[in-house]
Amino acid sequence: MNTRNKILTAISILALSLFVFYADRHFDIYVVRILNVCAIYTILGLSMNLVNGFTGLFSLGHAGFMAVGAYTTALLTMPVDVKQQIFYMEPLIKPLNAMVLPFPAALFLGGVLAALTGYLIGAPALRLKGDYLAIATLGFGEIIRVIFTNTQNITNGALGLKGIPAITNLWWSFGTAAFTLLVLASIVNSSFGKAMKAIREDEIAAESMGIDLFKHKILSFITGAFFAGIGGGLLANLLGTIDPKMFNFIFTFNILLIIVLGGMGSFTGTIISAFIITIANEVLRFLDESINLGFIVFQGKVGLRAVVFSALLMVVVLFYRNGLMGTNEFSWDRVLDKNFWLKPWLKLRRIPLRKGGNGK
């Protein structure tokens, strides 16, 4: 990284901090909430992209890890009297019922427990490949959900947790997102990351080059689970209520949509599409409700928004398989290069020429 790029990066980080500082004080509660969700989805997308996009392990158990993180953080931050109040079916088990930890510690513990779950799931499941791995991780995710629905004295079962303190603010969400990006980017750029990419491209070739498949796969899986747990913890303390139903397969689907749209194997793409998807989710809310535009009444239908999103995933997979960014990342050199901006224009002009000369 040369001096110019370092300065530019420093300026961007400063600008982002100023933005967060300003937004935290002056923005509408609704907008702040959307920005928080954007940042949390960024964390979840980045962690899933490490596993699915960079290591090529098609894992669909992400919602399960989020659930572990969310429940751990929520149970450790809820005040004692609230716990007594909501666990009326069966009281909360011993050490948890009187334990309240500060938010950072609870969040970290949530991540650690999610990572531990990731290890327990990954150790057997990572012996599988491709679609078998997908279905096994999906199965584990569902098992976690079923367990959480049935352990009344720990998770309060299907009733869920209510009154979780709303600690997550823009500093927490954006700060954690930046930290996640920093950690994951350094992993991807290290020798570990190179080995992961080699596994993605060709497992057998990677193995014959001396790469320990299991070690790298499980490392990627555990790291992904850790940050998924942290994302889940932030989400729990943003929403204030969680229940097992929330962490179903549809949640994993949303994050899959984010990483596919952004490009499997590009962190930049994930960040961009996490913001696009979350904001579009709010903007397209009118599809689910009817609105009166004065001269015309638009008849919305519940579920129409979800149709748009699933159709979007299909269009991306069928026609733009690489997503927004492919496997490219943001770099100052490219953005500041004149040709980068001219290229699409040059491409447009060249295509008709080539067709004419082909003689077909």
Added chain:
Amino acid sequence: MTLNLFLQHLSNGISLGSLYALIAIGYTMVYGILRLINFAHGDIFMMATYFAFFGVIIFAIPWYISFPLVLILTALLGILVEASAYRPLRDAPKISILISAIGVSFLLENLATVLFGGVPKPFPTPEIFTSMVKIGTVSIQKLTFYIPVITIVFLFSLFYLIYRTKTGMAMRAVSRDHETAKVMGINVNLIISLTFGIGSALAAVGGLMWGMKFPQIAPLMGIIPGLKCFIAAVIGGIGNIYGAVIGGFILGIGEIMIVAFLPDLTGYRDAFAFILLIVILLYKPTGIMGEKIAEKV
């Protein structure tokens, strides 16, 4: 547990297993031919029940005409799904096809929610299936007996088609090797469409009987049966049709018996299938009937 009660559970298990088997065949056929988990299969099964609802209740077509119509419509839906979502990606990386399959599955679920509403609807069960029959001291719904019988009829027709006709031979050839099959003059695309059509029609048969057994239909009803039947196909050895049938029965009977013998675990009923799947994948990934495939570089 008395013998009577046990027999009642067993007959329940067998009829649930038959339904699983019918749906599992669709997964296994598609996997055998394309090496693809058709995630949308469970939703095709759901659509079949809605076709029946519209045929019998909205358009008031008698059930003996509308049920065959449902099979045809569902087969067409399966062919449409393959042609629009899987065919363009046939040479794409596997992960893209898998994402496309998940996308189709969600698209169907959400479309069904928008078009038919999220509120569960009653399934129009024809009266001849609902009447009760008394054996000794227990009375059992006639449906419990019809389901295995209908399943067996369809299974035998399927086995005949696959092992005794030219079309079936072509299907088996395509599942071995697309290129070679093409060289032998087989229209690979047509055979793949046909496979999807047959698999979806069997899912429709399963869907109709599922609707009669659990007479309430909803847009998301296909997810859990879909996953479980996929698991049944894996247990039996995916790609193998006999395996899918065996897997379906193991899962169906096992699920009913677990709830019958260990009522404390009722809440974990849905997890049973997944635990079974993981155990099978770890110790015998090719399933009970599957062949071992060596990995080629």
